[in-house]
Amino acid sequence: MFKKSKRHLAENNMGYLEHFIFAAGHGINCIKSGLLLIIHGLIPGVLSQTGSKLTNELNKVFTDQNEYLSLKTRVEAFKKIVYHYQSKLADKN
Numbered sequence: 001m002f003k004k005s006k007r008h009l010a011e012n013n014m015g016y017l018e019h020f021i022f023a024a025g026h027g028i029n030c031i032k033s034g035l036l037l038i039i040h041g042l043i044p045g046v047l048s049q050t051g052s053k054l055t056n057e058l059n060k061v062f063t064d065q066n067e068y069l070s071l072k073t074r075v076e077a078f079k080k081i082v083y084h085y086q087s088k089l090a091d092k093n
Helices: 002-011 016-042 050-092
Strands: none
Touching: 002 016, 016 050
C-alpha cells in the first residue's frame, strides 16, 4: 500500500500534503453537492441544476489538473534534455 501511494504521488507530481488538500477539498465539495442533490430529490423544484453544475465543475478541475500534470511532465523531460546537452557543451570547452 505504501509503495502504491508513493507511486501515485509521483505519477501526479504531488507531495502528500498537496495531494491531501486537492483530494480532500474535492471530497468535501462532493459531500456538499450530494446533500444538495438529496434535497433536490425530495423537492424537485429547488436546486434543479446542482447535479449538472457539480459534474461540469469536477470535469473542468480534473481536466485542468491532468493538462497541468502533462505539461509539467513534458517541461521536466525538456529540462533533462537541455541539461544533458549543456553538460556536453561544457565538457567540450
